[in-house]
Amino acid sequence: MPHPLTEFLNPEQAAAVELPAEHALILAGAGSGKTRVLTTRIAWLISTGQVSPAGILGVTFTNKAAKEMLARLTAMLPLNPRGLWIGTFHGLCNRMLRLHHRDAGLPATFAILDSADQLAAIKRVMKALNIDDERYPPKATQHFINGQKENGTRAAGVQVWDDYSRTLAGIYAEYEAQCQREGVVDFAELLLACYELLERNAALREHYRSRFRHILVDEFQDTNRLQYAWLKLLAGESNAMFAVGDDDQSIYAFRGANVGNMYDFQRDFAVKHVIRLEQNYRSHGHILDAANAVIANNRERLGKQLWTNDVAGEPIRVFEAMSDFGEAEFIVEEISQLQRDGLDLNEVAILYRSNAQSRVLEHALVQANVPYRVYGGLRFYERQEIKHALAYLRLIANPDDDNALLRIINFPTRGIGNRTIETIQETARVTGTSLWLAACSSGAGRSGAAVGRFVQMIDGLRRQVEGLPLPELVSAVLDQSGLQEHYRNDKEGEERLANLDELVNAAASFVTDDENDLIAFLANASLEGGEHAAGAGQMAVQLMTIHAAKGLEFHSVFLTGIEEGLFPHENSAAEPKGLEEERRLMYVAITRARRRLYLSLAQSRMLHGQSRYAIASRFLDEIPQELLHYLNRGYAPQTYSAPTAAPKQKTPDHGLAIGMTVKHPKFGIGVVIDHEGGATGNVQVNFRDVGPKWLAVGYAKLEPVSS
Numbered sequence: 001m002p003h004p005l006t007e008f009l010n011p012e013q014a015a016a017v018e019l020p021a022e023h024a025l026i027l028a029g030a031g032s033g034k035t036r037v038l039t040t041r042i043a044w045l046i047s048t049g050q051v052s053p054a055g056i057l058g059v060t061f062t063n064k065a066a067k068e069m070l071a072r073l074t075a076m077l078p079l080n081p082r083g084l085w086i087g088t089f090h091g092l093c094n095r096m097l098r099l100h101h102r103d104a105g106l107p108a109t110f111a112i113l114d115s116a117d118q119l120a121a122i123k124r125v126m127k128a129l130n131i132d133d134e135r136y137p138p139k140a141t142q143h144f145i146n147g148q149k150e151n152g153t154r155a156a157g158v159q160v161w162d163d164y165s166r167t168l169a170g171i172y173a174e175y176e177a178q179c180q181r182e183g184v185v186d187f188a189e190l191l192l193a194c195y196e197l198l199e200r201n202a203a204l205r206e207h208y209r210s211r212f213r214h215i216l217v218d219e220f221q222d223t224n225r226l227q228y229a230w231l232k233l234l235a236g237e238s239n240a241m242f243a244v245g246d247d248d249q250s251i252y253a254f255r256g257a258n259v260g261n262m263y264d265f266q267r268d269f270a271v272k273h274v275i276r277l278e279q280n281y282r283s284h285g286h287i288l289d290a291a292n293a294v295i296a297n298n299r300e301r302l303g304k305q306l307w308t309n310d311v312a313g314e315p316i317r318v319f320e321a322m323s324d325f326g327e328a329e330f331i332v333e334e335i336s337q338l339q340r341d342g343l344d345l346n347e348v349a350i351l352y353r354s355n356a357q358s359r360v361l362e363h364a365l366v367q368a369n370v371p372y373r374v375y376g377g378l379r380f381y382e383r384q385e386i387k388h389a390l391a392y393l394r395l396i397a398n399p400d401d402d403n404a405l406l407r408i409i410n411f412p413t414r415g416i417g418n419r420t421i422e423t424i425q426e427t428a429r430v431t432g433t434s435l436w437l438a439a440c441s442s443g444a445g446r447s448g449a450a451v452g453r454f455v456q457m458i459d460g461l462r463r464q465v466e467g468l469p470l471p472e473l474v475s476a477v478l479d480q481s482g483l484q485e486h487y488r489n490d491k492e493g494e495e496r497l498a499n500l501d502e503l504v505n506a507a508a509s510f511v512t513d514d515e516n517d518l519i520a521f522l523a524n525a526s527l528e529g530g531e532h533a534a535g536a537g538q539m540a541v542q543l544m545t546i547h548a549a550k551g552l553e554f555h556s557v558f559l560t561g562i563e564e565g566l567f568p569h570e571n572s573a574a575e576p577k578g579l580e581e582e583r584r585l586m587y588v589a590i591t592r593a594r595r596r597l598y599l600s601l602a603q604s605r606m607l608h609g610q611s612r613y614a615i616a617s618r619f620l621d622e623i624p625q626e627l628l629h630y631l632n633r634g635y636a637p638q639t640y641s642a643p644t645a646a647p648k649q650k651t652p653d654h655g656l657a658i659g660m661t662v663k664h665p666k667f668g669i670g671v672v673i674d675h676e677g678g679a680t681g682n683v684q685v686n687f688r689d690v691g692p693k694w695l696a697v698g699y700a701k702l703e704p705v706s707s
């Protein structure tokens, strides 16, 4: 008789769930139930008494995915989620380092630098070392340092062969020293420090090895070398590793992901069980056919074909807009219709290749009053006011956190100028102490007094909030730091104040079994990014990059910006490897949709402050035409080639020149910001009340206004 947990799985899935405690690789395409199999296996192992919940180490790719996995698990079994080690690589390493911070050589209060903090920290190092940031762009330096860390290489071990590489190694070394001094770790460091801890400390390694009998890894195709090495270290000789992955969905090469790990795993672990799943349960037939057709153009694949028993469903809808604003407008109208038809907004996703695309989409959603939530990119925790608030909290938790101090020492303004800050930095450098200590011993004079007041305020706050419950603590800091006051006086501060309130809400709903809940809260904030952004529980359209959508599924998906240059991205399209990675991204994007898929493109779009023209993505041509339904073919195609056929005129003959103020009967006053196609073409007007819109010159009643 089948076990109740596997009763509704297909035979291959059930076999995978019930494998003996040996290494296994589940190699399968999108939506074939990999994550479901992995989750069910955890439940099955526990419920059949083969392992206790504490004996499981489960690794997923995003916090959102980890949460979903925990939710599914606790629905299958009555479990206390706190005792379970299921999370992302970063989250799990963070947890281990907190527990063993002394052995890892870290302060108990170590803070996590997110990517922007890390960049700021690197810039400081470069400034102190007097390094030319034109020759050594900080971003490239950051990439270099992270790359080294992901290969497990410390500054001392970096290979140098010329002045250039010697300088980079020097920056890395100084950056390492600075992080150590400040008691902070970046994302890559979480992994490397944890790896080194386990490698160095045999007792600890044995402890975890004898604990985690089953290691289960989702999205295995996107692990990097260091993550793989970490897993290997924990697996040891006797633990069972269960890896699931899809080579066609490997989309993180730019961050060091190594599909080769799938081959290495089979070899290094002498994997006995390789199971393929080919039935897709997620998408209707047309959607799946489109995904299969696109990915078939890639050469480097292990090769598998997905099929479904499901109906063919609707065709894929294609919409060609004049501009990115038109695209956004269309999407919002469709979403409103879907909502009227009774679909939950949570079941609708808008996906884009580049973060920069989200702003226009967000704008349209706001205008139409459609609630939405952004994952990744413009994260809640990356918003200025939140970063300021967190910096206060971080400085209270750990006075040696120099990044935090620098962010807020003069925010809100309190008369501490750059010169004073530089003096403090210099003192800290000479005496080898943190900025906080240097600030404490700051000299006399007017600026010295201002620094003194700052030090007193932080010291006072630290004493005052000790022992307070987290939400009250956060409230007190927002109030006494002057942050709330500052934004109250700010014209555009309303939204920022709302965000600060939301931070108190986040603190109120935060649960941890960590003794120091402030530290845990701050770590969580760094790791989670925007996942608390919209009001918890509120239905909202899900906005995210395709990268962030991996592993997720939605009833309806709007895949935007299907244009050459944007998708495939111009940086990647030129070389075959890059193009294949873009195509895998397209495959991931299409396979997120269960029932309905929209592909949209815009003939012109504002990108990085410039209006640019585009033609349809080659990926659109790779989908068999019979699967597509063009929503607005007929008027779009002839203007579609407009960019080459009708180059933009300098002074259009309709006289509506860029910069001119105009009036529209419905939209009101605006300024012409772009035009295309002469007297029969279009102009883009940025209206004061409704934002930018493309309008047809021949029809729109636009009147010049003398300003």
Ligand code: ATP
Residues within 6 Å of the ligand: 008, 009, 010, 013, 028, 029, 030, 031, 032, 033, 034, 035, 036, 037, 246, 249, 280, 281, 282, 550, 551, 552, 553, 591
């Ligand atoms: P991805 O590659 O995108 O991560 P996946 O292989 O992990 O996809 P899942 O997310 O586990 O796929 O499953 C896709 C969908 O199919 C889910 O809604 C899941 O519940 C459903 N599903 C999986 N297996 C079955 C099954 N045997 N019967 C019914 N539904 C199933």
Ligand code: MG
Residues within 6 Å of the ligand: 034, 035, 036, 218, 551
């Ligand atoms: Mg999955």
